Amino acid sequence: PRAHAALRRQKRDWVIPPIKVPENERGPFPKKLVQIKSNRDRDTKIFYSITGQGADAPPEGIFTIEKESGWMKVTQPLDREHIDKYHVGPYLGTLGDVGVLCQALHSCPTPQLFSHAVSENGKPVEEPMEIIVTVTDQNDNKPQFTQEVFRGSVPEGALPGTSIMQVTATDADDAVETYNGVIAYSILSQEPREPHPQMFTVNRATGTLSVIASGLDRERVREYTLTVQAADLDGEGLTTTALAVIEIADVNDNAPEFDPKMVMWAPLLGVTLWCPLGRGADGTPRPQYEAAVPENVAGREVARLAVTDLDEPGTPAWRAIYSILRGNDGGAFAITTDPATNEGILRTAKGLDYEAKQQFVLHVVVANEVPFVVKLPMATATVTVTVEDVNEAPVFVPPVQQATVLEDVPPGQTLAACTAQDPDKAQSQRIKYLVGHDPAGWLAVHPENGLVTARDHLDRESxxxxxxxxxxxxxxxxxxxxxxxGTGTLLLTLLDVNDNGPEAEPRDITVCQRSPQPQLLTVTDRDLPPNTGPFRAELTHGSGDSWAVEVGDTGDTVTLQLVAPLEPDTYSVYLRLLDQPGRAQVTIVTARVCACEGLAQGCPQRSQPVTALPFVLATLGALLALLLILLLLLLFMRRRKVTKEPLLLPEDDTRDNIFYYGEEGGGEEDQ
Structure with a gap:
């Protein structure tokens, strides 16, 4: 750290200007670039080195430096399009490893190098210095078009100055500091050369193609092919060519017409209907279509209307757009265009109501996606749609029935009256009521009058x-x-009754035997106010002898306190809680008393003696030996037939074989 501070205080005594190296040099290599010198080399021996990009970092070995003279060299031709700038730096050092000090200072990031000059005793004599090698451009790349063939279109009759499209080319050479990458565009040829050999022009700088002469006629020439050139050095250098294909687009000079001879397929009826030819008010032909559709079906295809258009198929001037002028009451129908056949597809936009209207007479008009270039009459057709009656589902009135009842109503109590109406007025149909979804199984409905009754007890807390x-x-x-x-929804709002007593949580507590801490319990009641708090609490079943309970200030908590000494064990504390109206419920709290003091951190387990296992094994061995002796003695006595009485041990002997472990923490399992 001290050497680094001294390094910042020294004045830089060596400055190297940016180095520029032309790309693609022929050599010979290595070739000298610049000599790095420090004026401190008069006082001490200095060694030079460089690291970083192009030296010891990828791409490695492009630059080297003579250790003693400081001459920096390039070892091979450079390519500006690969790397246009290198960041390297020299290192000045005395005898020894020149990287030791750099590692000690922790200031040697790659690819840049921070050089240091050190004396023989390792003291820095120069600040680090960065060297930037800039590769200057040579015109070694010709322009490249982004596409081999550019395609565009222009409408027939387009005026001069109308833009068509842009051809673009790129050049990897420098276009900022040199003209090596500056591209100029030109048109070399046009095919066909009619009605004029120069129908188009290209912007020299941007490559935008536009119309320069009038007379574009799609019926005469449908497509032009231009040979376009891109030249760098602003038009004086390397060149490349591409093709520009310009399609002459058709304009909308023909109106679509409904085809009176077209046959229309009616998928709903399964039959083929002919389209008779009528006349409009202006005397123009007006085809008339007929179709039928069942009520209450949205999105159903009703009819397909065919048209003919003399314009270019597939173009905006040919593609048809249909609309309904009159007769579409309430927006019952919608018409769209089939992109494959150009037919008009008439569909129901929503379900129709036979009881409201049995027939629709639609007036349909057809146009194109683009306006006509001249004034043309639009074709119309008449479609008569007959609505067919179908059996409709009954409708609940209202669709959502609401009722408010107490949650403790008895079974059989009427909860709500639901009514459904049949939209089919002309048909005398009977309606039967059923329960569709009753997740709790509480409801029953009369099949004829729709009265909803309770078949089981309701529970607001369910x-x-x-x-x-x-x-x-x-x-x-x-x-x-x-x-x-038909379906209807019944929403029952259940009014609360005081059918739930208060409960306390948690139900398991741990306290210390000495200086026990009070335990805070939260009281909850599943009922709603005023059938909840503030709560009261008391202890029952003798729990008050050793415990005390107190209700908190907010009325929804209680504090349980051990007030009498108890042996370490698990106890049941009977806590009786009462809500505001007085409904009571007993919560049994399991209390674990531990042999500790203050705040309980879990009951410590008494460690078992190390000799417990050998003692048990010895006891078992002794019992087995005694049993074997008794068996042998019994056999011996039977053999001698001394007595017929059963062999029994004296009462005093059996007492000595009974063990009791009364130690805290349990003891052995064989008690």
């Missing part, structure tokens, strides 16, 4: 109830052919 609201779905089914089903 998981099926959200925000005190229970949602069910009802069904209304008519007897049509086929039957149709």
């Amino acid at each position: 998981p099926f109830v959200k925000n005190s609201t229970y949602m069910a779905m009802l069904l209304a089914v008519d007897d049509g052919s086929p039957p149709a089903t």
Whole structure:
């Protein structure tokens, strides 16, 4: 750190200007570039070196430096289009490894180099210095068009000055400090050369092609091919060529016409309908179409209208756009264009209502995507659509029925009256009511009058109830052919009754035997106010002998305190909680008393003696030996037939074989 500080205080005594090296030099190599010198070499021996990009960092070995003289050299031709600038730096040092000091100072990032001059004792004598080698450009790259063939279009009859498209070329050479990369565009040839050999021009600098002469006629020439040249050195250098193909686009000078001879396929009826030819008010032909569609079906295809257009197929002047002028009451229909056939596809935009209207007479007009270049009459057609009656589903009125009831209503109680109406007025159909979705299974509905009753007890605290609201779905089914089903929603708002007592959490606590800390419990009640807090608390079943309870200031917490000494063990504390109206519920809190003091951090386990296992094994061995002796003695006595009485041990002997472990923490499992 001290050497680094001294380095910042020294004045730089060597300055190397930026080095410029032309690309593609022929050599011979290595070739001298510049000599790096320090005026401190009179006082001490200095060694020079360089590292960084082009030296010891990729691409390596392009630059070298003579260790003692400081001459920096280039070893091979440079390519500006590959790397246009190198950042390298010299290193001045005395005897020894020139990188040691750099590593010690932690200031040698790659690819740049920070050089140092050090004396024989290792003291720095110069500040680091960066060298920038700039590769100057040579015109060694010719322009390259971005495409071999450029394609564009211009409408027939376009006026001079109309832009068509832009041809572009690039040059890898320098276009900022030299003209090596400055490109100029020109037109070499035009095919065909009519009606004029120079129908187009190109902007010399931007490459924008535009019309220069009038007379473009698609019926005479549909397409022109231009040979375009790009030359660098602002038009005086290397060149390249490309083709520019200009299509003469058709203009909209023909109006589309409905084809009176076209046959229309009616997919709904499954039959083919002919289109008779009528006349409009102005005497122009007006085809008339007929079709039918069932009610309540949106997006159904009704008819396809065909047109002919003498303009170029596939162009905006040929592509048809259809619209409905009259008869589309309520926006019942929509018409679009088939991009493949250019036909007009007439569809229902929404479901039609037979009971409201049985027939529509639509007046359809057709135009093109682009306006006519001359004034032309637009073709029209008439489409008569007949609406067919179908069996519609009953509709609940209202679709969402709301009712408010107490949650403790008895089974059989009427909750709501739901009504559905059949839209098919002309048909005398009966409606049957059903329960569609009843997640809790609480409801029943009368099949004829729609009265909804409770078939089970309701519970506002049920998981099926959200925000005190229970949602069910009802069904209304008519007897049509086929039957149709309508759905309605029933929202029951359940009013709270005090059917839940308060509860405390947590139900497991741990306290110390000495200086126990009070335990805070949270009291909750699943009911709603005023059937909740503030709460009261008391201890029952003798729990008050060793414990005390106190309700917090907010009324929704209680503090449980051990007030009498208890042996380390697990105890049940009976906590009776009462809500504001007085409904009570007992919460059993499991309390674990530990042999500790103050704040309980978990009960410590008493360690078992190291000799416990050998003692158990020895005891088991002794018992097995005693049992074997008794068996042998029994066999021996039977053999001698001394007595017929059963072999029993004296009562005193059996007592000595009973063990009791009364130690805290449990003891062995064989008690």
